[in-house]
Amino acid sequence: MATVSMTVNGKAVTADIDPRTLLVQFIRENQLLTGTHVGCDTSQCGACVVHIDGKAVKACTTLALQCQGANVVTIEGIAAADGTLHPMQEAFREHHGLQCGFCTPGMIMSAIDIVNRKGNDLDEHTIREELEGNICRCTGYHNIVRAVDAGAKAMAGPAKPMKHAAE
């Protein structure tokens, strides 16, 4: 057993864990934050994406011990304390960017990271390329791309009234 301490969604946590524990297991089983999902065993699918010290990381490919002292943010940590949704979350709902919802937390966390790195005015090609590490089996991606585009713009400044999804 080993002891690990980190901050998860703004809360300091400490736990004794099997050293083999992956970060995604720590988050889901130890912290009972089940919004981060496991969809594959090869780091391809992106359902497990979280932010570690401000960067998108696949939690299935990181040991919890590697996050000693880190600041981890999951899907549960991006809405405001009063429940106001993050603009990217709002955009996914507005633009029907999800069906079964299983890939959605990872998509949203990846999308926010794309904006952090590439800015608020993303072109379609960039969004599609940047989402290569996130797989969806339901939507065919079109509405996810629309959602990311809209979310990126909304993250730029004060909330603008959003249009309903066209289709």
Added chain:
Amino acid sequence: MSATGIGASVRRKEDHRFITGSGRYTDDINRPGQAHAYFLRSPHAHATIKRIDASRALAMPGVLAVLTGDDLAADKIGGLICGWMIHNKDGSPMRAGGHPALAQGKVRYVGDHVAVIIADTLAQARDASEAVVVDYGVLPAVVDTATAMTSKTVVHDVAPNNSVYNWHLGNKDDTEKAFKAARHVVKMNIVNNRLAPNPMEPRAAIGLYDKAEDHYTLYTTSQNPHVARLVLSAFIGIAPENKLRVVAPDVGGGFGSKIFIYAEETVCVWASKKVGRPVKWNSDRTEAFLSDAHGRDHVTEAQMAIDENGKITGLRVHTIANLGAYLSTFSSSVPTYLYAPLLSGQYNIPAIYAEVDAVYTTTAPVDAYRGAGRPEATYVVERLVEVAARQLGIDPAKFRQMNYITKFPHQTPVIMMYDAGNYNASMKKALDAADYKGFGKRRKEAEKRGKLRGIGFSSYIEACGIAPSAAVGSLGAGVGLWESAEVRVNPIGTVEILTGSHSHGQGHETTFAQLVCERLGVPLESVSIIHGDTDKVQMGMGTYGSRSGAVGMSAISSSKLPRRTSISRTASSR
């Protein structure tokens, strides 16, 4: 149309929990004292099991039990079933080999379930699985669809030539005549390759046993919890129906692969009584590839007869359908009644004859997947039509238009009667939208840049919402294909719809509510859709085959929805 009724563009009610990470998928659920199951799977495609020695595993930390097929047999637990009887041409029943949830005597595909190791933690179960010694007698594998029936390797003793059934549909004599008289015959060999369904959420199950009530609960990633309960109680014999609750909570996609009743969920619910603790299992992606039911895997010899006027006069098909190592829950129906009746496509074909040989191979079981038989039929028909047009030197769009059915209702030679259609209208619209006239010019321009350019068509017809029960029953289905709905209007005017449908991405919580809003004139927020729990919803057949709009919503629509006036009266008389 109201702002929230049928056809209105509304935000989905279910999205809030999904975008905030508060969905409740099966693996998100935890029960006090739960133990974890790990399945030891065969590394061989085909082998006898000579001996299983779990003694070292049982001594390892946290291990509660190592269970095998022998334990299932001792508890008189039945095998997994195929619920659709298909008969051979001679009237004899299909050859259904036994399908135990844990292998008994033999393994028949890589990934086949040999033992389950149950321990306090998943890590302990996995570690212990490596200590289980299995002595296999490796046998030759048979994996090739086209040659399975001539292989010396027999997968199931009840099927000595690996034939599950030899079935046919259509009019053989009329078809032979059409081919004899044909001006032109197109012949093709077509392979529809095997697919792995891969919904994003891997399968999972939690089995619980309540000793006080002698009652089981199973949480499972299912598209149809009532069907799971029926099969587990009536056929597998876990418990009588009233002692088994099945809950399918949020499910992350199915595409057909979560229709079937699988080994793992069966073992979890059975084992929960044996170890006296909840037993939780979830699949990793490798296991999903290995043991989620696969789709397609057809090898087809197809022929089309055409007369001197370019009219299709006959279609003849011989398909070998690989059903894998065991018959999965609906597998037998997919290359028969979900396939052959669609072979007329959109075309007026007076004579059709289809022969289907379903075969066993030492591969993962094959069952319904996204379209289940109809994409296979469409592929055959449209490939033939395309090649016919090219061989005859007729424009492929024109050749289709020449052969479309134009008079309705139209009775095909393969059971289906089409009530209405206007295939020419669709094609015309497609040709306009694609600027078909300008294609030649675009192709030349692309050629100048060193690029090849092509254009293709697919006219297809789909059978979905398959029903009614009496019809499918007469074709061999062991269950009806009805749906159930109960509408509850509560004292302060909120409405709950209990539906046997299940949403694993389809958005029923929104669309079903929109139907109710339309009919009752109540706000969208006051309508809740309840699904996925056999304790709450009395009965249902689940969601697959595009049936929930047609059948699920029809059930809601046909229920005696109270009139709008009585709702407002109740609300105001508080």
